[in-house]
Amino acid sequence: MSPNPVVKLGERLAYTCIRCGKCCSSGPNVSLTVFDVCRIAKYLGAPWRELAGKSFYVVIADYVPVIVLRGIGGRCVFLKYVNNLPTCTVYPARPARCRLYPFIPIAPRVEDSLEVSSACPGVGRGELAEPPWDDLKEYLSEVRKHYELLYKHIFEEGYEPLSALEKALDQACG
Numbered sequence: 001m002s003p004n005p006v007v008k009l010g011e012r013l014a015y016t017c018i019r020c021g022k023c024c025s026s027g028p029n030v031s032l033t034v035f036d037v038c039r040i041a042k043y044l045g046a047p048w049r050e051l052a053g054k055s056f057y058v059v060i061a062d063y064v065p066v067i068v069l070r071g072i073g074g075r076c077v078f079l080k081y082v083n084n085l086p087t088c089t090v091y092p093a094r095p096a097r098c099r100l101y102p103f104i105p106i107a108p109r110v111e112d113s114l115e116v117s118s119a120c121p122g123v124g125r126g127e128l129a130e131p132p133w134d135d136l137k138e139y140l141s142e143v144r145k146h147y148e149l150l151y152k153h154i155f156e157e158g159y160e161p162l163s164a165l166e167k168a169l170d171q172a173c174g
Contacts, residue, residue, distance in 0.1 A: 004104065007131055009112040015102065016126030021086025023101050023120060024079040030069040032056055033146040034165075034172040036095040037067060041173060043093035048169050058165060063154055065165040069095060096139040103131045108143050111136060146172075 007013055037056060041048040052058075055077050059066045070077040078089045088094055097105075102120035106113055114131050116123055149171065153164035 004115040004118050006106070006113050007103070007116055009133060010130075012128040012130050013116065014124050014126050014128050015116075015120075016122050018122045018125065019085055020121055021075075021079065021081075023098070023117075024076040024086060024088065025074055026119065029071070030076070030095055030097050032067040032069055032095050032097075033142045034067070034149065034168045035142045035146065036097075037169060038173040039093040040090050040095070043090055048173050058162065060161045063161050064150065065161045067165070096135070096142060099135050100132060100139060103136070105136060105140060105143075108140055108147075111140060 037048050037051065040055065041051055044051070054070065056067050056070055059068055076088075078094070080087050080089050088098070100114075102117035102123055104115040104117060106115060111133075114136060116131075146168070149168040150161075150164055153159045153167050154161060157164075159167060
């Protein structure tokens with residue numbers, strides 16, 4: 001059970017980003033979809049294979065490959081400090097989970113509720129506003145497509161997990 005409070009569709013709460021960088025310099029690990037990897041690769045002007053190992057790594061959990069954003073010394077690989085302010089170097093292409101933060105998706109089919117990180121110091125500050133429901137729907141759609149691709153390649157076509165992920169990345173990145 002999560003210690004985080006839950007906000008439901010139609011509810012509003014106070015939140016403003018105070019640029020503390022805590023979200024990018026503490027756990028838990030951020031999982032990525034193949035679509036996140038493609039967006040970041042395109043933004044950086046590099047093939048996704050060049051980012052493998054440097055910007056993300058893969059954990060095979062049973063038969064399911066999970067792409068994880070790399071951290072360096074507890075900080076996101078894309079976090080840099082500019083004029084003493086934490087700055088995301090891939091901000092326009094940042095992962096969907098990062099776009100949602102401090103809001104945390106509950107499950108792939110739950111589109112009307114979000115957890116709110118109790119670790120974010122910006123929660124409770126600023127004007128009352130609704131969470132980014134449209135961003136949540138887009139993220140959940142990508143998550144479902146991501147796992148549908150992996151399921152197809154692993155369980156229907158018989159690819160081993162890492163090869164299935166490579167095939168899914170090649171498909172998603174076009």
